[in-house]
Amino acid sequence: MTAHVNTVAFSGVDCVEIDVQVQLSNGLPAFTIVGLPDKAVGESRERVRAALTAIGLALPPRRITVNLAPADMTKEGSHFDLPIACALLAAMGVLPLDDIQTYIILGELGLDGSLAAVAGVLPAAIHANARDLGLICPASQGSEAAWAGGSGVLAPASLLSLINHFKDGDPLPAPVPASARDNLTLPDLLDVKGQESAKRALEVAAAGGHNLLMIGPPGSGKSMLARRLPSLLPPLSPHEALEVSMIHSVAGLLTGGQLLTRRPYRDPHHSASVAAIIGGGMRAKPGDVSLAHNGVLFLDELPEFARGALEALRQPLESGRAVISRANNHVSYPARVQLVAAMNPCRCGYLGDESMACNKAPRCGADYQGRLSGPLLDRIDIHIDVPAVSPLELTRLPQGEPSQTVAARVAAAQQVQNDRYQALAPGSAIRRNADADGAVLDSATPMEDAARQLLTKATERMRLSARGYHRVLRVARTIADLAGSDSLAAPHIAEALSYRRLLPGKQSLVS
Secondary structure (H helix, E strand, O other): OEEEEEEEEEEOOEEEEEEEEEEEEOOOOEEEEEOOEOHHHHOHHHHHHHHHHHOOOOOOOOEEEEEEEOOOOOEOOHHHHHHHHHHHHHHOOOOOHHHHOOEEEOOEEOOOOEEEOOOOHHHHHHHHHHOOOEEEOOHHHHHHHHOOOOOOEEOOOEHHHHHHHHHOOOOOOOOOOOOOEOOOOOOOHHHOOOOHHHHHHHHHHHHHOOOEEEEOOOOOOHHHHHHOOHHHOOOOOHHHHHHHHHHHHHOOOOOOOOOEOOOOEEOOOOOOOHHHHHEEOOOOEEOHHHHOOOOEEEEOOHHHOOHHHHHHOHHHHHHOEEEEEOOOOEEEEEOOOEEEEEEOOOOOOOOOOOOOOOOOOOHHHHHHHOOOOHHHHHOOOEEEEOOOOOHHHHHHOOOOOOHHHHHHHHHHHHHHHHHHHHHHOOOOOOOOHHHOOHHHHHHHOOEOHHHHHHHHHHHHHOOOOHHHHHHHHHHHHHHHHHHOOOOEOHHHHHHHHHOOOOOOOOOOOOO
16 A cells, blocks of 8 residues: 655745655565655654554554655655655555645654644745645644635644544634734834934935945944834835745744744844855755845944855845755755945954054054955945944934834835836836846936036046946935935935945045
């Protein structure tokens, strides 16, 4: 007797169908799993054996062979427990084979027959819905699966309740989507006193989705500003929320079956490895750059990160995808993030302050900033200095605008951008100026003669690369959008150029 049931393996956020085959044959009693199982899948036989014993069933005294097809693909994760158990129960005649073959099944078995949560239920539910199949998953994740919009989701709490559903006419209730999760109150820009130029740069970055680098001494408010960027950004659209939640589901970080509605914010420590930031590990899990997809990735103390980790960021920042290479396959995760970075001007942090700078200045500053490669800095649109504000000034300065006011301007500018790019390239994925390139960007940025002359002069004197030239155009376009201008004027270009921090050895722009 051979029984087949359906489950999935994950390649990034994509699902690959796996055919779980169980055969009962004559011979000495044995329980073998083949098809390149990893350690967790190989241990399924003990969890399945214990779970069946817990509900009063015993394995038949026959040779049991489980094959996970295709056999040349490595199977990873504990979510294979439930499909193996269901296929075995179907081969034993306990479950109706014709019925369970209409489902994609995943779940981890406890020794008492209970079902524990597993990673990847949301993408599995979307895949099942596309294949016109139902889904069987643990009860704690039924509301997560229900977000896929398909019918036929079963969410049993235990193996026994699943058997009762099919055999004893005790139907399981249909799960309903949980209320979408919203973050707690975000830090408000109102808390930041002074730093008007930095707050202006933060608003421009938020409006256009531009990468931002802040350079200043310790305590100047760089981290404080970065943590308030999410409060300026609009909520995720339904499509973006589903996309972000799928990544968090694969990573096992989606709790309570609730989708994300606020843009993710990730701030890894500077000791993080390449695998932690880009993704990787034994199961090629998504890293922080993918977990921050459609949101903000904040890197504090930027030069302190490992050089390999920073250089690995270059490709995701350019392409919007993080590719994890293995000897036998390549896994790709979405990684379209807004990078916000902060750093001190030197190791001691007080370069330029004669009373506090170390005795190695200014060479210490050049050495410290030299840890960052030119190609990486070239991918950051806005570079700003954040000077220190004295405690006496903080007591005298009035409060600035609240995040709600700035967010309204940001939302209006982003709506203008979305309408423009949809008109220029209908159906395009371009929504913000930071995503525009090539002919689309040129069509979206008509310039006055004075602006064109200024940009031409700056390109020659600052020796801008082609990438740097287009990034200046993108930032200028955002500044014009915030000002409600259809064309680029010289002040828009001048402000955009002021955000380009020159690399060592480059000339400054002289008016």
